[in-house]
Amino acid sequence: MATSSFSLPTPTHASAPAISNPISKPKKHLVMSSNDQNMQVITEPDPEPPARKLTGSSQLNRWSRARAIRSGRRLDRPVPWKPATDTNTISLVETEEGRILQEELGREVEDDKEAKPIYMVSDGTGWTAEHSVNAALGQFDHCLVDRGCPVNTHLFSGIDDVEKLVVIIKQAAREGAMLFYTLADPSMAASAKQACKLWGVPSTDILGPIIESISHHIGVSPSGIPRGAQGRKLHLTEEYFRRIEAIEFTIRQDDGALPRNLHKADLVLVGVSRTGKTPLSIYLAQMGYNVANIPIVLGVEMPRPLFEIASDKVFALTINPVILQAIRKARAKSLGFNDNTSSNYAEMAHVREELEFAGKLFAQNPVWPVIEVTGKAIEETAAIILRLYHDRKQQCSMPRISKRY
Amino acid sequence: MATSSFSLPTPTHASAPAISNPISKPKKHLVMSSNDQNMQVITEPDPEPPARKLTGSSQLNRWSRARAIRSGRRLDRPVPWKPATDTNTISLVETEEGRILQEELGREVEDDKEAKPIYMVSDGTGWTAEHSVNAALGQFDHCLVDRGCPVNTHLFSGIDDVEKLVVIIKQAAREGAMLFYTLADPSMAASAKQACKLWGVPSTDILGPIIESISHHIGVSPSGIPRGAQGRKLHLTEEYFRRIEAIEFTIRQDDGALPRNLHKADLVLVGVSRTGKTPLSIYLAQMGYNVANIPIVLGVEMPRPLFEIASDKVFALTINPVILQAIRKARAKSLGFNDNTSSNYAEMAHVREELEFAGKLFAQNPVWPVIEVTGKAIEETAAIILRLYHDRKQQCSMPRISKRY
Numbered sequence: 001m002a003t004s005s006f007s008l009p010t011p012t013h014a015s016a017p018a019i020s021n022p023i024s025k026p027k028k029h030l031v032m033s034s035n036d037q038n039m040q041v042i043t044e045p046d047p048e049p050p051a052r053k054l055t056g057s058s059q060l061n062r063w064s065r066a067r068a069i070r071s072g073r074r075l076d077r078p079v080p081w082k083p084a085t086d087t088n089t090i091s092l093v094e095t096e097e098g099r100i101l102q103e104e105l106g107r108e109v110e111d112d113k114e115a116k117p118i119y120m121v122s123d124g125t126g127w128t129a130e131h132s133v134n135a136a137l138g139q140f141d142h143c144l145v146d147r148g149c150p151v152n153t154h155l156f157s158g159i160d161d162v163e164k165l166v167v168i169i170k171q172a173a174r175e176g177a178m179l180f181y182t183l184a185d186p187s188m189a190a191s192a193k194q195a196c197k198l199w200g201v202p203s204t205d206i207l208g209p210i211i212e213s214i215s216h217h218i219g220v221s222p223s224g225i226p227r228g229a230q231g232r233k234l235h236l237t238e239e240y241f242r243r244i245e246a247i248e249f250t251i252r253q254d255d256g257a258l259p260r261n262l263h264k265a266d267l268v269l270v271g272v273s274r275t276g277k278t279p280l281s282i283y284l285a286q287m288g289y290n291v292a293n294i295p296i297v298l299g300v301e302m303p304r305p306l307f308e309i310a311s312d313k314v315f316a317l318t319i320n321p322v323i324l325q326a327i328r329k330a331r332a333k334s335l336g337f338n339d340n341t342s343s344n345y346a347e348m349a350h351v352r353e354e355l356e357f358a359g360k361l362f363a364q365n366p367v368w369p370v371i372e373v374t375g376k377a378i379e380e381t382a383a384i385i386l387r388l389y390h391d392r393k394q395q396c397s398m399p400r401i402s403k404r405y
Numbered sequence: 406m407a408t409s410s411f412s413l414p415t416p417t418h419a420s421a422p423a424i425s426n427p428i429s430k431p432k433k434h435l436v437m438s439s440n441d442q443n444m445q446v447i448t449e450p451d452p453e454p455p456a457r458k459l460t461g462s463s464q465l466n467r468w469s470r471a472r473a474i475r476s477g478r479r480l481d482r483p484v485p486w487k488p489a490t491d492t493n494t495i496s497l498v499e500t501e502e503g504r505i506l507q508e509e510l511g512r513e514v515e516d517d518k519e520a521k522p523i524y525m526v527s528d529g530t531g532w533t534a535e536h537s538v539n540a541a542l543g544q545f546d547h548c549l550v551d552r553g554c555p556v557n558t559h560l561f562s563g564i565d566d567v568e569k570l571v572v573i574i575k576q577a578a579r580e581g582a583m584l585f586y587t588l589a590d591p592s593m594a595a596s597a598k599q600a601c602k603l604w605g606v607p608s609t610d611i612l613g614p615i616i617e618s619i620s621h622h623i624g625v626s627p628s629g630i631p632r633g634a635q636g637r638k639l640h641l642t643e644e645y646f647r648r649i650e651a652i653e654f655t656i657r658q659d660d661g662a663l664p665r666n667l668h669k670a671d672l673v674l675v676g677v678s679r680t681g682k683t684p685l686s687i688y689l690a691q692m693g694y695n696v697a698n699i700p701i702v703l704g705v706e707m708p709r710p711l712f713e714i715a716s717d718k719v720f721a722l723t724i725n726p727v728i729l730q731a732i733r734k735a736r737a738k739s740l741g742f743n744d745n746t747s748s749n750y751a752e753m754a755h756v757r758e759e760l761e762f763a764g765k766l767f768a769q770n771p772v773w774p775v776i777e778v779t780g781k782a783i784e785e786t787a788a789i790i791l792r793l794y795h796d797r798k799q800q801c802s803m804p805r806i807s808k809r810y
Contacts, residue, residue, distance in 0.1 A: 115809065116623045125788035126806075128540040135533040136615040137810055139589060139627035144810050149625045151810040156803060157788050167803060178622040180615065184544060204618045210541040210585065213609045217583040218521045220554045222544035228785040241735065247684045251656050279652045282687055330646065380633040383530035383562050398561060398572060401531075404520065405542055405549050405556040 115150035117177035121168055121192065124227035126157030129182045132206050159183075160226065162191050173199040182207040184226040243288045250285035253292035254278055259303035265292040267389065268309065270361075271317030272296045272354050273345070274327045275373055276381065280317075283382050296361060298354040311367040312392050315385050318358065320374040325351045520555035522582035524606075526573055526597065529632035531562030534587045537611050564588075565631065567596050578604040587612040589631040648693045655690035658697035659683055664708035670697040672794065673714065675766075676722030677701045677759050678750070679732045680778055681786065685722075688787050701766060703759040716772040717797050720790050723763065725779040730756045 120129040133153060143149040154177070156168050165188060172179050179201050183189040189208060196203035211222050253261060255278065262268060266289045269277045277293035284291045294306060306314070328346035337343060344350040362370050369388050373381050391399035525534040538558060548554040559582070561573050570593060577584050584606050588594040594613060601608035616627050658666060660683065667673060671694040674682045682698035689696045699711060711719070733751035742748060749755040767775050774793050778786050796804035 118619070118622070124540075125784050127784055127788065128537055131536045132533055132612065132615055133619075135529075135587070135632075136612055136619055138632055139612075139616050139629070140619065140623065140625055142628050143625050149623045151619075151623060153808045153810065155806040155808075157792060157806070164803065171803070178618060180618075182540070202618060202622060204614055206615065207537065207541055207544075209609055209614070210537055210611065211544050213583060213585075213607060214523070214538075214541055214545065214556075217523070217607060218545065218554045218556060220545055220548050223547050224544070227540075227543055228781065228788075244681070244684050245739070247687050251659055251683065251687075254656055276649070278656065279649050282652050282656075282691070286687065286691070334650070376633065379530050379532055383532070383633075387562060398569065398576070401560040401562070403558045403560075405558065 113147065113150055115152040117172070117175050118151055118153045119168065119172045119177045119179040120153060120155045121159050121165065121179060121181045121183070122155070122157050122226075123160050123183050123185055123188055123229070124157065126155045126182070129180050129206050130155055133180055158228070160185075160188075160229070162188065165191055166195055169195045169199060169201055172196075172201045178202040178204075180204050180206050184211075184222070184224055184229075186224050239288065243286065246285045246288050246290050247282070249290040250281050250292070253290075254281065256294045256303065259294070259305045262292055262303075262305045262309050264290060265309075266290045266313060267292075267385065268306065268314045269293040269317060269385075270296055270302070270306070270314060270358075270368070271319075271373075272324070272358050274324060274331055275317040275319050276378060277317060279378050280381055280385075283378050284385070287382075287386075296354070296358045298350070298357050302361065307365075311365060313389070314365070314368045315388070316358070316362045316365075316368045316370045317373050317381070318355065318362070318370055319372070321348065321351050321355055323374050324355070518552065518555055520557040522577070522580050523556060523558045524573065524577045524582045524584040525558060525560045526564050526570065526584060526586045526588070527560070527562045527631075528565050528588050528590055528593055528634070529562065531560045531587070534585050534611050535560055538585055563633070565590075565593075565634070567593065570596055571600055574600045574604060574606055577601075577606045583607040583609075585609050585611050589616075589627070589629055589634075591629050644693065648691065651690045651693050651695050652687070654695040655686050655697070658695075659686065661699045661708065664699070664710045667697055667708075667710045667714050669695060670714075671695045671718060672697075672790065673711065673719045674698040674722060674790075675701055675707070675711070675719060675763075675773070676724075676778075677729070677763050679729060679736060680722040680724050681783060682722060684783050685786055685790075688783050689790070692787075692791075701759070701763045703755070703762050707766065712770075716770060718794070719770070719773045720793070721763070721767045721770075721773045721775045722778050722786070723760065723767070723775055724777070726753065726756050726760055728779050729760070 118133060120126060120133060122129050130153075137144065137151065137153075140149060140151075144151065156164075159165055159168065169179065169192065171177075179192070179196055181189065181192045181203065183192055183205075184207070189205060192203065193205070195201075215222055249261075249264070252258060253265065267284060269281060269291065270293070271277050273295055277295070281291040281293045294302060296302070325346055325348050328351065332343065332346050337345075362368055369385075371381060371384055376384075386401055387399045390401050394400070523538060525531060525538060527534050535558075542549065542556065542558075545554060545556075549556065561569075564570055564573065574584065574597065576582075584597070584601055586594065586597045586608065588597055588610075589612070594610060598608065598610070600606075620627055654666075654669070657663060658670065672689060674686060674696065675698070676682050678700055682700070686696040686698045699707060701707070730751055730753050733756065737748065737751050742750075767773055774790075776786060776789055781789075791806055792804045795806050799805070
């Protein structure tokens with residue numbers, strides 16, 4: 001499972017209305033003191049011990065349980081939602097990856113393990129928790145990929161009062177989940193810590209230690225105001241607009257459009273079809289770079305402006321032909337072409353010939369760095385490109401990407 | 406300064422080749438033991454104490470120093486690079502924000518403070534460190550925005566050997582920087598910790614505590630292999646392809662294009678020009694959602710398919726007219742229109758009328774949630790939309806976004 005790529009979330013272990021909530025008035029359990037910094041627990045700990053069992057699981061046989069876990073639905077009721085993208089996703093069944101994937105799905109049934117729940121709570125957007133936990137899970141790829149240690153994450157964002165926080169932590173205790181939190185409000189963070197301790201939920205503060213060390217370094221106290229809260233306003237800076245402009249520029253310049261604008265781009269990506277030019281361009285655009293991408297098509301001349309712009313902003317992408325063919329087959333299928341279509345887009349001979357054509361172009365332009373994208377996530381290729389880009393611009397002894405706040 | 410938005414990095418304090426490097430053979434200083442887990446420091450601590458002063462700053466007067474800090478360039482030499490986007494960015498000078506910004510820039514000169522450097526080191530892409538530090542800096546908006554506590558961040562990614570690591574940490578000590586690190590390789594993390602301690606650089610491990618608590622929770626040891634390293638291969642899963650397809654779908658459906666495809670979208674955004682539909686769509690697409698956006702234009706009928714699709718996937722965006730006018734003025738200027746252009750795009754009467762037109766449309770479709778985007782970062786609006794979306798789909802007592810690994 002590619003933890004580096006964001007995926008469409010699947011609903012799992014949806015909290016069931018059937019389970020009676022042990023806390024009818026959670027505010028009675030945790031009360032904030034007047035200075036909002038210290039939490040007092042004024043009642044006894046909830047007598048109900050958290051249980052790790054799944055409701056109703058005993059009624060289900062091994063297979064249907066496994067299926068339920070795989071599909072991510074709750075065991076005791078049908079879930080009305082399924083990812084709505086099925087009309088538009090690539091079916092991999094006919095490809096090499098598809099076969100590998102199917103084998104993995106097969107193994108998964110054998111494993112028949114319950115996924116470990118990880119809760120993430122934020123009083124802001126929750127994207128920092130999401131991003132950090134996703135990156136950390138990358139360290140467990142070796143057992144996530146074959147579902148040897150399945151994990152479900154659950155993000156609760158915009159949690160801005162203790163009442164909701166307590167409900168979530170009790171639910172985490174009941175499910176045997178661990179909890180990560182990013183709570184800007186120090187009283188909320190203290191509540192989370194204390195409540196987790198009380199109900200035996202392992203918890204980790206994601207942003208707290210970072211904020212604390214920055215605070216110490218710059219000698220300023222943090223505001224304690226979550227993003228999006230009243231009183232913390234968004235400052236519309238030039239950077240803010242530049243980022244939006246970069247996204248719009250990059251969309252306009254996608255797939256070789258408007259070559260006359262190439263001189264306005266910060267970065268120009270060239271490569272054959274399905275080397276990931278578009279998602280890579282968009283990823284870089286989100287960081288504020290104006291990106292243009294130009295496809296290399298066998299026998300088609302590249303637009304003249306490409307050779308008139310500064311050559312040090314052009315980056316070439318290349319890929320292993322076997323992987324490229326597999327991706328193209330999947331692509332052709334998703335576009336509705338079957339094997340009988342006259343297109344040679346995904347034929348190995350054509351794939352190789354086109355990559356050779358690209359290789360010759362790269363050889364004629366030795367200034368363009370050639371980046372091998374095989375097996376790399378978009379984020380990795382982006383990191384390599386930006387490192388090279390800033391290295392060239394700064395001529396540093398050690399490439400760095402610097403930013404001013 | 407909008408810490409929530411990524412911006413084009415500015416090179417600052419580029420390490421000068423002129424400064425003689427005190428470590429000619431850093432490998433002699435830090436040697437890994439055979440099990441690669443424990444670092445031994447086999448020589449004396451470097452006798453050269455780290456100094457916080459900036460080379461050459463005493464030669465410069467107050468103004469040129471301030472200017473240097475603002476522009477982010479080193480004080481002792483010219484930097485060849487400037488952001489290459491100037492041909493394509495919005496000039497805000499003529500807008501309300503522009504005036505505020507100019508005032509801020511004015512204040513900045515008065516402040517004349519040296520920016521505190523923050524170093525980020527990663528053996529992977531570094532995006533987790535970048536994201537987390539950016540989010541944490543949001544807690545210091547109150548003094549970052551007027552440059553009361555200026556900060557420069559420096560990201561060093563792909564640092565995969567101890568030699569480079571040591572060079573960076575010594576440089577951090579010299580500049581009085583603090584250091585954040587995300588080092589998947591435990592021996593690298595141990596080296597960073599020990600070297601920082603040795604040279605008095607305050608340091609914080611960003612991913613370590615998260616990985617450790619997940620490891621404890623799921624009972625599996627982390628791989629210790631950085632993203633992108635040999636031996637950690639990218640798994641091309643359905644999710645991976647779905648995300649790429651979502652980006653491509655979203656680009657195709659931008660700005661009202663191909664309304665016949667609306668039924669294929671997971672999310673449909675409607676709003677007048679400059680409510681941030683495009684960057685929001687792209688942000689959501691990166692998470693794997695197929696997004697379409699349709700502009701609302703005064704007097705223009707919305708495409709019929711909009712009313713034929715499931716109405717619970719449509720989200721309406723609205724904005725304060727004064728802010729909208731300011732943004733549109735900036736936009737018009739960036740597109741090369743001057744005040745004499747006949748367009749009424751940015752005229753207040755027109756702006757109000759168009760927003761009223763949109764408001765009527767929203768009233769006729771009460772199922773569409775109307776989201777106020779004024780003063781919200783793209784990420785915040787995205788969080789609100791996804792919360793509503795998953796709430797509707799899951800019918801939970803507490804909205805959550807769940808994901809399966």
